[in-house]
Amino acid sequence: MSTTGQVIKCKAAVAWEPGKPLSIEDVEVAPPKVHEVRIKVVATGVCHTDWVNLYETGKGMKFRPFPLVLGHEAAGVVESVGPEVTNFSPGDKVIPLFLPQCFDCDRCRSPKTNLCKKNWENAQVGILADGTSRISCNGQQVYQFLGVxxxxxxxxxxxxxxxKIRDDAPLDKVYLLGCGVSTGYGAVVNTGKVEKDSLCAVFGLGAVGLAAIMGCQIAGAKRIIGIDINPDKFEKAREFGATECVNPKEHSRNIQEVLVEMTNGGVDYAFECVGSPAVMGGRVCKKCLN
Structure with missing residues (x-):
């Protein structure tokens, strides 16, 4: 039976207040409005950003309203579309974007930024374009996280x-493109612009770090050093393209000194994929050292 135009009742993990565990609740998801799309979420990841916004809101993080449904790294299928939607149809496989682009505002038209003025500011305070959320629980509005x-x-x-993605895309795998893969790979290819035969260091071998290593390999880096305090991650890092791995805990010296010695002067590119620049221990790139 078609659910187009109707409120859908489903399950959601609701964060009722900061610092408290999520609660599985029955929620109502309203139909999409103008330029909106309702999707069935097939796969989602738990990103560190979700955790930070639940447990560190107010501790240096920008305030976000509660109750809130977190989650931003996902893949799903379009259930229905609202008025004036022309690029999507029911049944399309899609990946949500927590950094939206309307391609119309001055920021989206600029080659220097992709923080959409129309959508990003609303996403920061848990609402969509009309100033409300489409999710509610027992009659109470539940805010949306990063517009997702x-x-x-x-x-x-x-x-x-x-x-929109290909019809044959495996949703239980491609959902990682929504955050972890695009963050790490994009840092290497789009921001760092790693060059062939370069020396690279990647700090942190989680999803973002592995994606960065993959980007370095595809870019043609001749030496890719993965750094992590958990040696259990080294095998997977090598599968993704790391040429060698280093555990800072196995060295008495600062990791900066270790890398400078290993590379005879420092690396060409260093990528911090933990969320704390301090883990790098100082400057490790040749251009910084020189």
Whole structure:
């Protein structure tokens, strides 16, 4: 039976207040409005950003309203579309984008930024374009996270916050493109612009770090050093392209000194994939050292 135009009742993990565990609740997801799309979430990841916004809101993090449905790294299928949506149809496989692009505002038209003025500012305070959320629980509005809220079986997003993918794409794998892979790979290819035969160091071998290593390998780096305090991650890092791995705990010296000695002067590119620049122990790039 078609659910187009109707409120969908489903399960969602709701954060009722900061610092408290998520609660599985029955929620109502309203139909999409103008330039909005409702999707069925098939797969979602738990990103460190979700944890930070639950447990560190108010501790240096920008305030976010509660109750809130977290989640932003996901993949799903379009259930229905709102008025004036032309790029998506029911049944399309999609990946939500927590950094939307309307391609119309001055920021989206600028080659120097992708923080959409129309959508990003609303996403920061848990609402969509009309100033409200499409998710509610027992009559109470539940705010949306980064315009996505993938910790719900269904969610509504701006059509600027979705990317259509191939019909044969395995959703249980490609959901990582929504955050972890695009963050690490994009840092290497788009921001760092790693060159062939370069020396690279990647700090932190989680999803973002592995994606960065993959980007370095594809870019043609001749030496890729993975750094992590958990040696259990080294095998996977090598599968993704690391030529060698280093555990800072196995050295009495600062990791900066270790890398400078290993590379005879420092690396060409260093990528911090932990979320704390202090883990690098100082400057490790040749251009910084020189």
């Amino acid at each position: 809220s993938s910790f719900s079986q269904y969610t509504v997003l701006s059509d600027a916050s979705l990317a």
